[in-house]
Amino acid sequence: MAANKSIISRVSSSVSDSPIVYRGKKAAADTGFVVKKLLLSTGKAAWIASTLFLVLAVPLIIEMDREQQLNELELQQASLLGTPTVSAPK
């Protein structure tokens, strides 16, 4: 029994101490670290990009839209009132 146990323990210890397992563990830890860093930095980049978009582009889009609506309204009114700019149909 004792010999059996010692064999199992010897095998398991030799497996856990083997350089392959050690390297695998290290690689797993490294990839975990890199992924964590990557996620953090992408999160930060996304935050910066989205706030910049919010400040620089959103007002522009809204104002351009308003301007377009105003133009359309004016065009509609012009066609309703029949200003001379509208060409006569032939």
Add this chain to the structure above:
Amino acid sequence: MASLVPPPTPKPAEKVDYMNLPCPIPYEEIHREALMSLKPEVFEGFRFDFNKGLNQNFSLSHSVFMGPTEVPSQSNDTVIKVPTSHYEFGANFIDPKLMLIGRVLTDGRVNARLKCDLSENLTLKGNAQLTREPHMSHGMATFDYKGRDFRSQFQLGNGTLLGASYIQSLTPHLSMGGEVFWAGQARKSGVGYAARYNTDKMVATAQVASTGMVALSYVQKLSEKVSLATDFMYNYMSRDVTASFGYDYILRQCRLRGKIDSNGCASAFLEERLNMGLNFILSAELDHMKKDYKFGFGLTVGE
């Protein structure tokens, strides 16, 4: 058939009348268009401006500001802000020949400006600033002489500040100039050169000074409403480099200016016309590097 059509002759180069060049714009204003697009007056907090014209020449202005203002600190990374509020009272007298502008703030600052046409070509400008703190008050007088295709300027300020500048149109589009200055109290002197090329679609300027400053700017007018501007600033002494890019939209109901620079600082400034003589202002500035975020809103009543 095709041979009958005369090939498009190259447009004859317009004969440039070098005796009749346009007058250049003043030396200190050569970056005018780029500054207009790239340097809106961003603020943090709330402001209210009220202008009232009493008669054709005379007008009064009242303005209230509330919000945090930055205090200069030793370390460059942190920003210290203290809440402040002030009221500013101003009186303007504007006449084609004479302009007088005065401003008084509740914290004791007084600012006065004067512009007076002494003759058709000679203009006197004055600027004075009085503060409570000692050695912070200053005054300056400037004589501008406007020639047919050149402008020259002579400056006199307190602290034995002397300066002169000259700018000349070389072709209808290109003007070049130079300046010298001498600050007696600070024992500094320098020279500077500038060039400006403008057509009705674009403006490009370059300026160098012996203080180590190099400034380049370029403004492209895409249409009547849209212009894009970019500038580049380099200081040889402190090795500071900044480049910025901005847009300027002038629409019927609003004017919107946005800018982003190489320090990661972005700002936007929106002036929305709500009604005749009533403007609503929104201002935003984000600086992710310093973690400094400024947002402000305001109202302007009167022209």
